[in-house]
Amino acid sequence: MKPMVNPDNLAESRNSEELFMSTTLAMKSSQSQASVANEILVRSNWTHEEVKDVFQTPLLDLIYRAATVHRQFHDPKNVQQCTLLSIKTGACSEDCSYCPQSARYDTPVAPEPLMNIEAVKMAAKIAKDAGSTRFCMGAAWREVKDNEAFEQVLTMVKEVAALKMEVCCTLGMLTPEQAVKLKEAGLDAYNHNLDTGEQYYDQIITTRTYQDRLNTIKNVRAAGITVCCGGIIGMGESENDRIDLIHTLATLPEHPESVPVNALVPVEGTPLADQPVVSIWEMLRMIATARITMPKARVRLSAGRVRMSVAEQAMCFLAGANSIFTGEKLLTTANPDFDDDKNMLDLLGLNQGA
Ligand code: SAM
Ligand code: DTB
Numbered sequence: 001m002k003p004m005v006n007p008d009n010l011a012e013s014r015n016s017e018e019l020f021m022s023t024t025l026a027m028k029s030s031q032s033q034a035s036v037a038n039e040i041l042v043r044s045n046w047t048h049e050e051v052k053d054v055f056q057t058p059l060l061d062l063i064y065r066a067a068t069v070h071r072q073f074h075d076p077k078n079v080q081q082c083t084l085l086s087i088k089t090g091a092c093s094e095d096c097s098y099c100p101q102s103a104r105y106d107t108p109v110a111p112e113p114l115m116n117i118e119a120v121k122m123a124a125k126i127a128k129d130a131g132s133t134r135f136c137m138g139a140a141w142r143e144v145k146d147n148e149a150f151e152q153v154l155t156m157v158k159e160v161a162a163l164k165m166e167v168c169c170t171l172g173m174l175t176p177e178q179a180v181k182l183k184e185a186g187l188d189a190y191n192h193n194l195d196t197g198e199q200y201y202d203q204i205i206t207t208r209t210y211q212d213r214l215n216t217i218k219n220v221r222a223a224g225i226t227v228c229c230g231g232i233i234g235m236g237e238s239e240n241d242r243i244d245l246i247h248t249l250a251t252l253p254e255h256p257e258s259v260p261v262n263a264l265v266p267v268e269g270t271p272l273a274d275q276p277v278v279s280i281w282e283m284l285r286m287i288a289t290a291r292i293t294m295p296k297a298r299v300r301l302s303a304g305r306v307r308m309s310v311a312e313q314a315m316c317f318l319a320g321a322n323s324i325f326t327g328e329k330l331l332t333t334a335n336p337d338f339d340d341d342k343n344m345l346d347l348l349g350l351n352q353g354a
């Protein structure tokens with residue numbers, strides 16, 4: 001027998017259905033409003049003046065604003081661990097004043113030829129077991145050449161991708177065709193930094209231009225590889241040069257998916273060996289401004305971490321950094337070891353259960 005339908009109940013159930021529907025619609029529309037608002041925050045039309053205003057915000061307000069944007073776009077408990085490996089070290093033709101791998105300077109770095117594939121695979125496995133989800137292979141090259149070494153790097157990319165890690169490379173300048181070959185081998189990301197603002201650039205490097213760097217970034221993007229692009233502070237640049245750098249990054253047609261913020265590691269023998277150490281306050285300002293102007297990017301707290309306390313690094317995470325390089329070495333210089341980083345992440349409640 002069919003249950004009796006009480007017209008009052010029917011009206012009630014209709015009303016509650018309508019209420020449910022309208023609430024769902026309201027929720028949906030507030031969600032889409034939120035995503036519309038988020039899209040509005042992701043802008044490539046920042047003026048220099050706007051970036052400067054953000055950069056010059058009083059520090060605690062700046063951090064608060066960056067932390068808020070961070071929470072709108074990311075899970076603040078997630079910090080990506082990326083491990084670097086120098087697959088070809090030193091003897092580089094370029095004159096980058098910060099770099100211990102340039103053949104022009106007498107530094108403690110001993111040149112080493114391209115590593116073999118098995119050794120790279122082993123390093124990637126160790127990194128994965130220690131909690132890294134991304135592996136970045138660096139070569140001290142001005143540019144990639146179409147030779148046997150490049151073929152070997154393509155195999156390395158395939159092997160690391162087979163370990164189900166994100167694969168990144170930083171090999172110098174790339175042509176569009178080389179970028180496509182890397183993509184086909186399974187490369188997820190390519191690191192190529194602008195290093196500093198355009199006006200200051202020729203004080204740091206003379207052997208290739210800012211435009212060369214922008215061209216490589218364009219080639220990477222066109223091949224469908226994600227872009228990792230940032231810079232270094234502490235090379236004697238002015239505040240305006242730092243603003244220039246962020247302004248250039250934040251006005252690229254698409255923001256880099258990853259923005260490394262490096263503090264100069266001054267290395268004996270390089271022209272920048274005697275630069276004063278970058279203060280935590282300068283790092284925080286840079287990280288927070290990158291977070292606010294490029295909300296979706298992973299902002300990577302990069303070189304210089306070995307000199308920072310856990311409390312200083314915690315401030316960087318609060319200001320919007322959500323990635324670090326892990327492993328005993330960056331490319332040729334020291335980095336905190338895996339265990340210290342694990343203790344720090346545990347202490348701060350980051351990546352728990354990940
Ligand atoms: N040779 C390739 C290139 O220049 O693109 C890839 C390797 S290169 C070492 C990668 C980046 O490391 C540089 O662009 C620079 O931003 C960073 N880097 C190198 N030496 C550094 C140092 N002493 N301190 C901080 N960052 C450094
Ligand atoms: C980036 O921006 N920083 C990393 C990575 N990309 C390749 C390299 C830092 C190198 C620091 C000096 C060294 O260890 O040789």
Ligand code: SF4
Binds near residue numbers: 096
């Ligand atoms: Fe060579 Fe790269 Fe170092 Fe410049 S930064 S000297 S291109 S390894």
